[in-house]
Amino acid sequence: xxxxxxxxxxxxxxxxxxxxxxxxxxxxxxxxxxxxxxxxxxxxxxxxxxxxxxxxxxxxxxxxxxxxxxxxxxxxxxxxxxxxxxxxxxxxxxxxxxxxxxxxxxxxxxxxxxxxxxxxxxxxxxxx
Amino acid sequence: xxxxxxxxxxxxxxxxxxxxxxxxxxxxxxxxxxxxxxxxxxxxxxxxxxxxxxxxxxxxxxxxxxxxxxxxxxxxxxxxxxxxxxxxxxxxxxxxxxxxxxxxxxxxxxxxxxxxxxxxxxxxxxxxxxxxxxxxxxxxxxxxxxxxxxxxxxxxxxxxxxxxxxxxxxxxxxxxxxxxxxxxxxxxxxxxxxxxxxxxxxxxxxxxxxxxxxxxxxxxxxxxxxxxxxxxxxxxxxxxxxxxxxxxxxxxxxxxxxxxxxxxxxxxxxxxxxxxxxxxxxxxxxxxxxxxxxxxxxxxxxxxxxxxxxxxxxxxxxxxxxxxxxxxxxxxxxxxxxxxxxxxxxxxxxxxxxxxxxxxxxxxxxxxxxxxxxxxxxxxxxxxxxxxxxxxxxxxxxxxxxxx
Numbered sequence: 001x002x003x004x005x006x007x008x009x010x011x012x013x014x015x016x017x018x019x020x021x022x023x024x025x026x027x028x029x030x031x032x033x034x035x036x037x038x039x040x041x042x043x044x045x046x047x048x049x050x051x052x053x054x055x056x057x058x059x060x061x062x063x064x065x066x067x068x069x070x071x072x073x074x075x076x077x078x079x080x081x082x083x084x085x086x087x088x089x090x091x092x093x094x095x096x097x098x099x100x101x102x103x104x105x106x107x108x109x110x111x112x113x114x115x116x117x118x119x120x121x122x123x124x125x126x127x128x
Numbered sequence: 129x130x131x132x133x134x135x136x137x138x139x140x141x142x143x144x145x146x147x148x149x150x151x152x153x154x155x156x157x158x159x160x161x162x163x164x165x166x167x168x169x170x171x172x173x174x175x176x177x178x179x180x181x182x183x184x185x186x187x188x189x190x191x192x193x194x195x196x197x198x199x200x201x202x203x204x205x206x207x208x209x210x211x212x213x214x215x216x217x218x219x220x221x222x223x224x225x226x227x228x229x230x231x232x233x234x235x236x237x238x239x240x241x242x243x244x245x246x247x248x249x250x251x252x253x254x255x256x257x258x259x260x261x262x263x264x265x266x267x268x269x270x271x272x273x274x275x276x277x278x279x280x281x282x283x284x285x286x287x288x289x290x291x292x293x294x295x296x297x298x299x300x301x302x303x304x305x306x307x308x309x310x311x312x313x314x315x316x317x318x319x320x321x322x323x324x325x326x327x328x329x330x331x332x333x334x335x336x337x338x339x340x341x342x343x344x345x346x347x348x349x350x351x352x353x354x355x356x357x358x359x360x361x362x363x364x365x366x367x368x369x370x371x372x373x374x375x376x377x378x379x380x381x382x383x384x385x386x387x388x389x390x391x392x393x394x395x396x397x398x399x400x401x402x403x404x405x406x407x408x409x410x411x412x413x414x415x416x417x418x419x420x421x422x423x424x425x426x427x428x429x430x431x432x433x434x435x436x437x438x439x440x441x442x443x444x445x446x447x448x449x450x451x452x453x454x455x456x457x458x459x460x461x462x463x464x465x466x467x468x469x470x471x472x473x474x475x476x477x478x479x480x481x482x483x484x485x486x487x488x489x490x491x492x493x494x495x496x497x498x499x500x501x502x503x504x505x506x507x508x509x510x511x512x513x514x515x516x517x518x519x520x521x522x523x524x525x526x527x528x529x530x531x532x
Contacts, residue, residue: 003443011443017511034529035475035514038437038454038463042513059513063439063454067511116530 003064004098010068015075018057020044028121032112039066039106043113045077045085047121053077053085058113065103069093069110082118133448133493137334137427137486138283138311144336144487147382151338154178154375164372165363175374182381186330189384190309191319192345198364199377202342203310204234206329207277209344209368210306211238213354214275214327215247218304222272223247226265226303228279229469230254235277235308256471257420258287266297275304280318280328281311284453284466284482285419286428288316295324304352310334310342314387315395315425320345326352332376336487337383341376344368398485399426401494405483406431408498412505414518418453418467418480427485430467432476433505435514441481444504448497453480475514475524 003011022029026047033040039062046055056074060067072093077085093099093107134142143151153159154175164179166172180194187194200206215225227239229251239249250268254260260278269276276298281288291307298305306327312318314335320328328345332338346352346367360369387394406429409415414434430453433441438454453464454477463477483497509515517524 011440014511019516031513032530035478035524036473036529038475038478040513040529059511059516061435061512061514062437064443066437067440112530 006072006097007065007068007099010071010097011064014058014067014071016055016057016071016078017059019059020046020055020057025124026121028117028119028124030113030116030118030120032116033062033066033109035061038062039109041066041070041109041113043070043073043110043117045114045117045121047082051081053080053082062106062109063103065097065099066106066109068097069099069106070113072096073110073114077114082121085114086118088114129490129492129496131447133489133497135483135485135489135493135497136449136451137489138286138482138484139451140333140339141336141486142488143333143338143379144383144386146386147337147379150382151375151379154378160374162374164374165361175372178374178378178381179372182377182384185381185385185388186343189313189318189388190328190330190345191321191323193348196320196345196348198344198346198367199372200342200344200368201340202333203232203308203329203331204342205368206331206342206344207232207234207306207308208238209354209357210327210329210346211235211275211277212242212357213367214304214306214352215242216355217353218274219247222270222274224270224273225249226252226268226273226276228252228254228260230258230282230284230466231277231279232283232308232310234310235279239277254469257423258282258285258418258466258470259289259420259423260294262290262293262297265294266301269297269301269303273301273303275306277306277308279311280307280309281316281425282419282466283311284464285430285470286311286425286484287419288312288423288425290423291325292323298326299324311425313384314391315427317391320347327354332380332383335383335387338376338379341373341380343380394487395426398487398489401485401489401491402426402429402483404491405429405485405494405498408494409501412502416472416476418470418472418476427489429483429485430480431483432467432472432480434476434479435512435518436479436505436508438478438480440508441479441501441504444508445497445500447500451482453482454478 058070090107090111162171162175164175418430438452467477
């Protein structure tokens with residue numbers, strides 16, 4: 001199966017690879033997938049006082065499309081508010097990367113990862 | 129060096145130039161293009177002569193009588209003819225079949241079809257090294273067992289089953305014993321004059337011959353009976369009708385002849401290269417060889433790089449053609465059923481690469497492959513959250529994963 005140029009670009013030059021301090025209160029961590037299924041994505045966001053995502057980092061175990069989906073997602077969420085980030089749909093990721101049907105689940109995983117990261121961040125915030 | 133480097137010889141092999149040359153002589157008006165079944169003129173006679181020579185060459189490599197060779201379109205057809213043919217012919221004696229979970233799909237799907245026809249099939253587990261336990265095999269045979277089918281060399285992990293021992297059990301219990309030997313000629317010595325095997329399937333394109341041609345060995349003494357699956361002009365003593373493809377048959381014959389002459393030296397050279405590859409990888413952390421390393425053909429190294437997904441690793445290894453047991457490489461999104469049958473965790477199946485070396489593999493190529501693989505595994509581990517967790521000492525089995 002041939003990969004799209006965008007998948008290859010993100011796979012060969014992944015953006016925002018790394019780790020944020022998962023214990024920090026301004027950091028949300030989402031880890032989705034399972035080793036037995038062949039993909040695990042860890043997405044982390046750092047959120048400013050204004051509710052805007054300042055930084056995002058990822059690490060992914062999975063196929064090229066899974067790595068590209070998470071790399072693209074980190075680019076997209078930076079500068080977005082949590083509400084905006086939550087609106088990102090897997091179909092937009094799949095479209096941007098021209099994922100074939102058999103790889104659409106990689107984009108679903110990325111959508112799940114950002115939602116999990118936002119939930120984790122919000123669970124850490126003091127209730128007013 | 130030419131890129132990409134071909135390291136997928138178990139998928140198929142290039143045709144040896146000596147084989148291609150002989151094949152080309154059987155196609156045009158100037159060549160031996162006749163129908164080997166034409167009895168009335170010299171075109172047919174000369175084609176028949178070439179087919180007979182090829183039959184003798186195939187038989188010679190495997191210690192069979194040329195009369196025991198039936199041409200087919202490949203090992204898949206041979207497996208179908210052998211298993212369905214024997215099961216149908218002997219079904220009055222029983223309707224039970226024994227085989228292994230690690231067999232090729234050509235055997236497994238044929239057995240599935242027989243199940244739909246009312247046969248019962250036992251699919252045996254293998255040991256963690258990929259070999260079947262003799263006692264387990266013997267215990268599976270019942271009074272109504274008519275056919276047992278075991279592969280000689282496994283296509284994914286390259287392990288060699290002890291077909292002599294399994295065949296002796298079948299002889300004692302009066303069970304027809306079929307062996308899928310698509311991957312073994314030229315790699316493992318085969319002497320059917322002594323082996324207790326009734327039916328054996330062969331392919332040409334795994335041994336530097338052309339695709340689309342294979343053979344089934346059908347033992348004559350004592351005679352094994354089969355129900356034909358293909359009907360027509362009564363070719364191959366009625367077992368497989370269809371005009372004989374002279375050029376394909378000549379190609380298979382020449383490939384087997386070359387193997388008879390060269391296999392000893394060739395396997396020694398390939399083993400040296402395989403060991404060079406393995407020695408260059410074995411010191412890496414969390415690397416596992418899949419399948420027994422001793423009872424294994426020289427050209428196979430199936431190895432898992434834990435915490436790195438196989439398809440992404442192959443994507444990184446642009447300079448080479450290998451295959452993986454990762455789910456992402458299969459249409460079904462399931463990891464390799466062969467690796468799962470070894471009892472390995474699924475993640476190791478997802479992380480596996482199969483390198484298969486062959487006649488045209490060079491030391492220079494192996495050295496290039498080594499540096500690429502080491503570098504890319506390291507790069508992808510830096511990208512892997514599982515590698516981080518492993519390094520932090522977290523037991524990945526204790527984590528509650530959010531599977532999807």
